[in-house]
Amino acid sequence: xxxxxxxxxxxxxxxxxxxxxxxxxxxxxxxxxxxxxxxxxxxxxxxxxxxxxxxxxxxxxxxxxxxxxxxxxxxxxxxxxxxxxxxxxxxxxxxxxxxxxxxxxxxxxxxxxxxxxxxxxxxxxxxxxxxxxxxxxxxxxxxxxxxxxxxxxxxxxxxxxxxxxxxxxxxxxxxxxxxxxxxxxxxxxxxxxxxxxxxxxxxxxxxxxxxxxxxxxxxxxxxxxxxxxxxxxxxxxxxxxxxxxxxxxxxxxxxxxxxxxxxxxxxxxxxxxxxxxxxxxxxxxxxxxxxxxxxxxxxxxxxxxxxxxxxxxxxxxxxxx
Amino acid sequence: xxxxxxxxxxxxxxxxxxxxxxxxxxxxxxxxxxxxxxxxxxxxxxxxxxxxxxxxxxxxxxxxxxxxxxxxxxxxxxxxxxxxxxxxxxxxxxxxxxxxxxxxxxxxxxxxxxxxxxxxxxxxxxxxxxxxxxxxxxxxxxxxxxxxxxxxxxxxxxxxxxxxxxxxxxxxxxxxxxxxxxxxxxxxxxxxxxxxxxxxxxxxxxxxxxxxxxxxxxxxxxxxxxxxxxxxxxxxxxxxxxxxxxxxxxxxxxxxxxxxxxxxxxxxxxxxxxxxxxxxxxxxxxxxxxxxxxxxxxxxxxxxxxxxxxxxxxxxxxxxx
Numbered sequence: 329x330x331x332x333x334x335x336x337x338x339x340x341x342x343x344x345x346x347x348x349x350x351x352x353x354x355x356x357x358x359x360x361x362x363x364x365x366x367x368x369x370x371x372x373x374x375x376x377x378x379x380x381x382x383x384x385x386x387x388x389x390x391x392x393x394x395x396x397x398x399x400x401x402x403x404x405x406x407x408x409x410x411x412x413x414x415x416x417x418x419x420x421x422x423x424x425x426x427x428x429x430x431x432x433x434x435x436x437x438x439x440x441x442x443x444x445x446x447x448x449x450x451x452x453x454x455x456x457x458x459x460x461x462x463x464x465x466x467x468x469x470x471x472x473x474x475x476x477x478x479x480x481x482x483x484x485x486x487x488x489x490x491x492x493x494x495x496x497x498x499x500x501x502x503x504x505x506x507x508x509x510x511x512x513x514x515x516x517x518x519x520x521x522x523x524x525x526x527x528x529x530x531x532x533x534x535x536x537x538x539x540x541x542x543x544x545x546x547x548x549x550x551x552x553x554x555x556x557x558x559x560x561x562x563x564x565x566x567x568x569x570x571x572x573x574x575x576x577x578x579x580x581x582x583x584x585x586x587x588x589x590x591x592x593x594x595x596x597x598x599x600x601x602x603x604x605x606x607x608x609x610x611x612x613x614x615x616x617x618x619x620x621x622x623x624x625x626x627x628x629x630x631x632x633x634x635x636x637x638x639x640x641x642x643x644x645x646x647x648x649x
Numbered sequence: 650x651x652x653x654x655x656x657x658x659x660x661x662x663x664x665x666x667x668x669x670x671x672x673x674x675x676x677x678x679x680x681x682x683x684x685x686x687x688x689x690x691x692x693x694x695x696x697x698x699x700x701x702x703x704x705x706x707x708x709x710x711x712x713x714x715x716x717x718x719x720x721x722x723x724x725x726x727x728x729x730x731x732x733x734x735x736x737x738x739x740x741x742x743x744x745x746x747x748x749x750x751x752x753x754x755x756x757x758x759x760x761x762x763x764x765x766x767x768x769x770x771x772x773x774x775x776x777x778x779x780x781x782x783x784x785x786x787x788x789x790x791x792x793x794x795x796x797x798x799x800x801x802x803x804x805x806x807x808x809x810x811x812x813x814x815x816x817x818x819x820x821x822x823x824x825x826x827x828x829x830x831x832x833x834x835x836x837x838x839x840x841x842x843x844x845x846x847x848x849x850x851x852x853x854x855x856x857x858x859x860x861x862x863x864x865x866x867x868x869x870x871x872x873x874x875x876x877x878x879x880x881x882x883x884x885x886x887x888x889x890x891x892x893x894x895x896x897x898x899x900x901x902x903x904x905x906x907x908x909x910x911x912x913x914x915x916x917x918x919x920x921x922x923x924x925x926x927x928x929x930x931x932x933x934x935x936x937x938x939x940x941x942x943x944x945x946x947x948x949x950x951x952x953x954x955x956x957x958x959x960x961x962x963x964x965x966x967x968x969x970x
Contacts (some may be wrong), residue, residue, distance in 0.1 A: 336849040488960060528658045529658070552911075552914045597873075597874055630873070631871075632872050
């Protein structure tokens, strides 16, 4: 046993934003095509549960991801809800142009830290993607749209194709996108390779170059470490986490494994720790049940829905209501 | 974003002991009676995988836990394996007498921090259990046996019957058993109520009174926070964790929920973080498959067996071999 580190919980944020990724990262990984009406019901229910940041889809060619072909329509609905920050993923300049036309509030651009993943996913090297991000920024500025650009560093903790990813390469790419002038960056463990020690080390390094422009963490629970990784990032003051209702999404290379960190599980952990999210847990569980119904036959995940809240927490939640 | 706490990973132990609880905490929670021959095969395989601390059963009346009726026989086998520390759970003085007769190397005595759980589980108040622990210690000293006594503070983070458990009561009970002169104490989240912030706070408080006599943490994964809680305890230098192969065990009040932290998942996290366990991951997975077979129809849990190790880790493990 060693002396107690005084800062284990000292830097924990008091409030965290949970960014729902189910409609994009979740649905892009399943075969089922969820009807637009159900997506709109999903967003309405998530909004009623208190969610204020939702990634509603991707501007990619419909032939590649027919599940997300209705992204423009879904985004248009989301934009009618006051105070909802609806984001879209854009993989290239063409997608960015569509996001700008739609006046999306934020577009998320994936940039693989793994050279091999970048080639497999976008048929471009990371440096070619950087060049495209620079063009996106120029178009954004020229368009007069107020769309923010966040670059998500995917495969930041390793890659199923390439294997290890050098943290120095992650830092280099973060510096490069900041130099381009994007508004924000986030780090993603796209394939579930991160552990809490890796999270501590990499976020610490990236915070040094990005500071407050490092706005979010995106963890998959593929190997069961999703929430442990969230805790490690919380300790560094990270206060925005991506998650998917019912833990959908994930990696085609790990069939049967868990997908993204489940929204309900993340919210349970945060509330238990006394960290506010503004979210209504019971409504999140009810939405989860609907999503499981819409995705009948697809794998869903998560833990807290099975066991239920602790008695102690029900009392705590009631006291807050 | 705040300044980086410098100690997030500074206090992590370099080596951790994983104490296998499947034969006791796991099997006591399932209806299946695993034959003695299978238990012996289990122990032999666990030993071959590198396990050196195994809780082999409980000295309780067979009518209460027929699954563990063969504990004396299983213990006798375990004692033939050089360097294996075989432990038994004893709920009362009679059980302790059997452990002393069997010359068990260590007996684990549960002491509920929850008054209500103590009454429901042992029909004694915590203070009545304290008095019995004092008698156990006296008998142990008089017997000349070298059996060590570890007291496991159960329901240390809350209780399904009572609800909240006051950390001050946990500290009081720890101090009382240390005053009695037991060799070691451990803290258990018996029903899966702990979160990483609670773990940090309670372990910090108990370390102040117990120091190096706080030897282990026992987490259940009932609500998905098991490994996050392990990480929080690791940061305080805790270097022994209880776990069950296949994540068996758990709480009868949460049917379908996960049980104890799964041995394989825990070992994966530790190895990924560069913390040595002395365990062979592939052998643990093979043993897990046997256990799932022996418990056909019973719920089993765990994550890493589905997804497999990261490519990066396979290389790392190979480099260590």
